[in-house]
């Protein structure tokens with residue numbers, strides 16, 4: 269599991285310790301500051317894509333199938349998989 273940190277807090281901590289740009293610091297000192305940063309409160313995002321198969325769309329993450337048309341023929345677009353919760357929104 270990766271450890272996420274707040275980069276702004278890291279920069280502030282380094283500035284407090286060195287008084288400038290890493291002067292007087294060695295690699296071990298910088299690494300000690302980075303490794304002792306508190307973890308950010310984040311949640312890993314599981315992403316997927318809808319794969320069309322006739323009247324069904326299949327989640328690429330859990331392979332669950334859902335109809336992509338409602339009873340009046342309108343298109344149903346789920347931003348998240350109703351089965352596994354994968355984020356189906358496009359990312360840049």
Ligand SMILES: [Zn+2]
Nearest residue numbers: 327330349352
């Ligand atoms: Zn799914």
